[in-house]
Amino acid sequence: MSDAASSIPLxxxxxxxxxxxxxxxxxxxxIAALATAGQQAAPLAVAPAAGLPALRAALAARYRRRGAPGVEAENVLVTAGAKTGLFAVLSELLQPGDDVLLPTPNWFGFGELVRRAGGQLRTLLLDAADNYNLTPEALRAALTPATRLLxxxxxxxxxGRVLSAAEWAGLLAVTAEFPGLWVLSDEIYExxxxxxxxxxxxxxxxxxxxRHVVVSxxxxxxxxxxxxxxxxxAPPALAAAVAARLFATGVAVPVPVQLAALAATEHAEAIGAVLCAQLQPTRQQLLDGLAALPGAEAVAAPEGTYYVFADFRRFxxxxxxxxxxxxxxxxxxxxxxxEVVDGATCGAPGFVRLSYAVPEKVLTEALVRLRAGLVSE
Known part of the structure; x- marks a missing residue:
């Protein structure tokens, strides 16, 4: 490859x-919150460590609309990003050396968060050939009485794999057999x-x-x-413990940001619909581009997120x-x-994670470069 080609912007x-x-x-x-502070020549209000009551209540109400009748504001906390919430929960749940099971492929950040919280991460590799199906039998075989967290x-x-309600039910029938086990679901792409x-x-x-927690x-x-x-x-006792940890170790999310999050929560379905409509063309564009590569096999299109986890093991x-x-x-x-994400960081060497949440023109050129980088023609 020429020096000119190797120096092109990624x-x-x-x-x-x-x-x-x-x-x-x-x-x-x-903007309204900031304008009000400016008009009143007053400082911004400081939110409670657990978050603004109105936002916590709105999030709980949204979970109830999604079929979770037992969720109340006391179950919900607002955190400075999802990673802060994850680390706080892990730090409360895990003792040094606790066993944590992570079916993979999965987000590359979990390993470091678990390590820093004192846990020992153990992976359960799922297979692309059956669309990463996690069966109750495989889960039961991977869990032990010492496993603290799934x-x-x-x-x-x-x-991009989505667990259906029926799949959740089958897996939770297994986790119920382990009374010391917690289950954490990362639902940030829901x-x-x-x-x-x-x-x-x-x-x-x-x-x-x-014993179940959702982070989003x-x-x-x-x-x-x-x-x-x-x-x-989270359950009230765990939520209270995490709130105390957040109070002791950080600051609350700024009020204008929480008010923006409140507005987004109140319009979540409409916002999600707009994003998915925006993503549809590039989703199909990426799938078509990958299908046109030599040796491509038919694969199940990802049902969620804005990624395709492409199998490039043949290259x-x-x-x-x-x-x-x-x-x-x-x-x-x-x-x-x-630039792509190496699947090895997610537990699947030879795969790459590709985002289609990019402008169509960028994806068009990226696909040209991707083919050139993979295929000698």
Whole structure:
């Protein structure tokens, strides 16, 4: 490859944030809060560590509308991004050396969060050949009486796989056999869904409020990337303990941001519909581009998120260990001018995570570069 080709600016299909405009209702709410402070020559109010009561109540009401009748404001906390909520929950639940089970492929950030909270992460590899199906039998075989926490993401990042309500029920019948086990569902992409039915929340499952936790946020499904606001729902005692930890170790999310999140929550379904409509063309464009590559096999289109987890194992350089070969392939694509997420970081070397939450023109050029980086023609 020439020096000119190797120095072209990278086009990123690796970012976890979409190319979305801030929802007008959210922007207006934040601006109004700032304007009021300016007009009154007063400082901004400081929210309670657990979040504004109105936002907590609105989030609880939305969970109830999604089929979770037992969720109240006391179950819900507002956090400075979803990772802050995840780490606070993990820090409360885990003792040093606790066993944590993570079916993979899954988000690459869980490993470091679990490690820093003192847990020991153990993975359960799922297979692309059966669309990453996690059966109750496989889950039962992977759990032990010492397992403290099971982490799932729904929709899954990076695969886009969505657990149905029936699948949740089958898996929770197994977890109920382990009285010391907690289940945590990362549902931050719940509004980015292309299935016939909305993504079911863990909290809508019967008996799901004793040892079950949901962590979510506003950056993916509600187009508030960069605003630094997340949320979680947990049993009252755990929620109170996490709120105390947040009070001791940080500051509350600024009130204008929480008011923007409140407006987004109140209009969540409409915002999600706009985002999914915006994503439809690039979703199909990426799927078509991947299908046109040599050796492409028919694959199930991802049902949720704005990623495709592409199987590029056929393009791996020979003679290297899987993780090294996967890293080499990612470097090869970067040399062609396309940045992607290495599937090895998600537990699946030879796969790459590609975002289609980018402008159509960017994706068109990225697909040209992707093909050039993979295929000698």
């Amino acid at each position: 086009l990123s299909l690796a970012s976890g944030y979409g190319h979305f405009a801030v929802p007008p209702v959210a922007l207006a709410a934040a 982490i799932l993401s729904n929709p899954n990042n990076p695969t 509004g980015i869904s292309f299935g016939a039915a909305p993504v079911p929340t863990l909290l809508a499952q019967p008996g799901s409020h004793a 946020g506003f950056s993916k499904s509600l187009a508030l990337a960069g605003w630094g606001v997340g949320c979680l729902a 791996l350089p020979a003679g290297l260990p899987p993780a090294d070969a996967s890293a080499a392939l990612v470097r090869q694509l970067a040399a062609a001018g396309v």
